[in-house]
Amino acid sequence: MATNDMVEIRWHGRGGQGAKSACLLLADVAGLEGKFVQGFPEYGPERMGAPITAYNRISEKRCTVHSNIYYPDYVVVVDETLLESVDVTGGLKEGGAIIINTPSSPREMRERLAGWTGKVCTIDARRISEENLGANFPNTPMLAAAVKVSGVLETGRFLADMEESFKHKFASKPQVIEGNMATLKKSMDEVQVG
Amino acid sequence: MSTVYNLKQEVEKPERLTGGHRLCAGCGAGIVVSGVLRALDKEDRAVVVNATSCLEVSTFMYPYTAYMDSYIHSAFENSAATCSGVEAAYNALKRRGKVEGTVKFITFAGDGGTYDIGLQSLSGAMERGHDMVYVCYDNEAYMNTGIQRSSATPPFARTTTTPVGSVGQGKKQNKKDLTEILVAHHIPYVAQTAPIGNFKDLHTRAYNAIYTEGPCFLNVLSPCPRGWDYPAARLAEIIKLAVDTCVWPLFEVEEGVWRLSYTPKKKLPVVDFLRPQGRFRHMFQKGNEWMIEEAQASVDQKWERLLERTGA
Amino acid sequence: MICAKDINERTPWQDLTPGGEIYEPGTARAFNTGAWRTHTPVFHPETCKHCMLCVPFCPDNAIPVKDGKRLDFNYMHCKGCGICENVCPFPAITMVSGGVAR
Amino acid sequence: MSNRLTGNEAVAYAMKQVNPDVMGAFPITPSTEIPEYFASYVANGEVNTEYVTVESEHSSMSVCLAAQAAGARSVCATSSCGLALMYELLYVAASCRLPVTLACVNRALSGPININNDHSDSMGARDTGWIQIYAENNQEAYDNFLMAMPIGETPSVRLPVMTCMDGFITSHAVENIDLLETDVVRKFIGEYNPENYLLKKENPLAVGPYDVSPYYMEHKVQEAEAMKAAKARILEVAAEFANISGRRYGLFEEYRMEDAQLALVLIGSSAGTAKAAVDKLREDGIKAGLVKIRVFRPFPGEELALALANTRAVAVMDKSEGFSANGGPLFAETRSALYDLKERPYLIDIVYGLGGRDIKVEDFEKVFGRLADIAVTGETGPVYTHMGQRSKEEIA
Structure with missing residues (x-):
């Protein structure tokens, strides 16, 4: 149950793709910016490749609700092949948006989301990641796209905080920081809203 | 590692297991435990850990402890883990300057608590490498609960769960070779011993185990007059027969090197060990000669293998 | 500190040690297992050579040793198992019927 | 210091701040991360x-209780089947009066095997002589763990403490958290200096006797009295904790209970979800409230009766099945606590959330709806029911 000032996000990914990490990272960064946050995966004994779901609540007030999210404001799909097996728009609020990792356009994706009339956003996370990080780590671009589309965090501050976080995380290999920052910025620029 | 053994000096050390405990008259466990603890240097303290067993219910019945050292009993199946915990505490407190002096950690458990229910805990503790000695006093059955078979019970032995009847003829299975299982843990010191003669063997093995750093294991034959069904006064003779028939050979494995610690002057036939004990009585009935043959063949085979391993 | 000697079957719960701990060594020495005897060893000091072979074989640590000499049995703890008589190479120990020490 | 951590991280961090003498470590979902995080603290x-990577939970508890007897402060973490495997040793730790601290990350207990949250593991261990303190969120998980040692180690108590949090829901969810400075934590918990311990030089200690019947009952009475004494100590420690943290804890939390006519009694993370339902109903003028049980052992029976004395209808929400055919364990305790009231509210039991079955704000609204009907009609209907399962009645 979301109150008016609360943003609820649902992540769909596959085990091993980093959807859970992106979700937890978003909670961490939003928390750093003074928001009240929740980031939690829905757990099962699934292994690499199995569909997984994760959730974020981001709010100005502490949220005590600890149920899953059934009516998200935003849905992030880290792997477009999930569209075939998972009801990704289930419960998604009319005024919300779905953000999909795909090289296709929002218009093309809308055709595959039968019945969904709200916003469809796309981002080619694989390409951006490969170009900037040298490998396919879709979670970083998807995080950036989610922040951009949802507007849940102020972009400039988000980038600054992420840079701090990368500096801490990759203290021993600073060259990685640059690639990650470029990935974030590029993703924010490239995400298409349709 | 060795120590010059002098029985007269050793028996003059203050006892570490006192009288007033409630083990049966003539129980082997009391002899084994006193014998092992006697190997401690006088100035060293010890923490004795005990699995639930005859020994436990007899030596620390509230408010009477028969130990001169600190003692802990927790449960039947976890004495090795319990000892691990005490040793871990010692390391931690030593590091933090909260405990002084040398403390040794010695666990006693019966064959039930060692070969069977406590094997996992024992294996774990040995693998982790705690600086401790684990002593199994092997009386070859669950004696505390009234003589039920264990995996240490020898073949054909009568117990209350392997009775002799018109079809059943005692235990059908072999005795598990626990000492070998412990050798396979590649720990610094493993020995199989028994209280014989002037106790030099038991004492030396115990000393080696206590004063070798790391996890060490002693398997000690410990007759139970009640369970084995022989007159209590004959304990020393029964043990000697176990050793001289090679039913219970004495050996040690130090850093993987096998060494025979005792060779019988004359290897006696297994029947000499079996005959005085009621638990084997049915083996001497007409028609059961095959049992004795099998028992002899099994002992011979194991003894030959041990000779090969020890290069004797 | 609560001492074992002050604990008996009439002690109220408030005066027992917590968890059944005991803070002293060897309190079992106060327990008389000598009453269990049906046979009793008799020590013959005149024939004893003080070889000490009997001492470690006593399950009850009931054979005291002092200054290289074994002393008479501690009959408070001796349960009369008779192992000592069997291991004695000399006729220095004989078992007699009955539990009374002589 | 403000931070964002999962429940497991928060408890592992509390353990780091405590810097215990000994930890017994064995993995089991969902508590595994605690020994993992702790291992990295050790490695760094x-x-x-002394980090002891045992071969089972059975040995983990054995190591911890023995270490505690030896004079060390010991901690461990487990869940579900792991706690079940420890079962015998839970009794040993409590009866030997060894104040081990255990973080229990609640998970359903077999079978069938299931890794998600309910309270059947710790509820199964409710009568082992352990103090049990439950958390609603990561903050409480952290706070409770820190309070465990000053409670359990107190000479008048000397009982082990199990701090519980909901598996995954709390253990794996990142939320905001306020952490205390390590020096503040150290000062708060103090050193573990028991009067007697195995490694003490001055006198030996013998632990774990064979206790014949002329002594056993007296020792059990001591243990029972210690559990009673724990109640006051828990409140004392909570007051001390409020001084260093500003966060106040009682034996339970009353949420909008001042004039409540309809109330829930429940434990753990779902209390948070239920609070949202209470808020919503209050907006509609319905006098709803809830009591979140924090301390289940010792059970705050008299205090709970007072808190519920003026309500009309109460639903006890059990997140574990006791298979008593007469309601869950929290219901049994609550109903027993209410017996001495002159005027008792109507009382029902609802078993919910087994094996990770999610419970939503709307579900709690429905429960309050049922309570409202009961308050009006005076008819409870079936007293002991389950909620959230599919059933023929519902489908039809």
């Missing part, structure tokens, strides 16, 4: 704990 030299 941030703690100098």
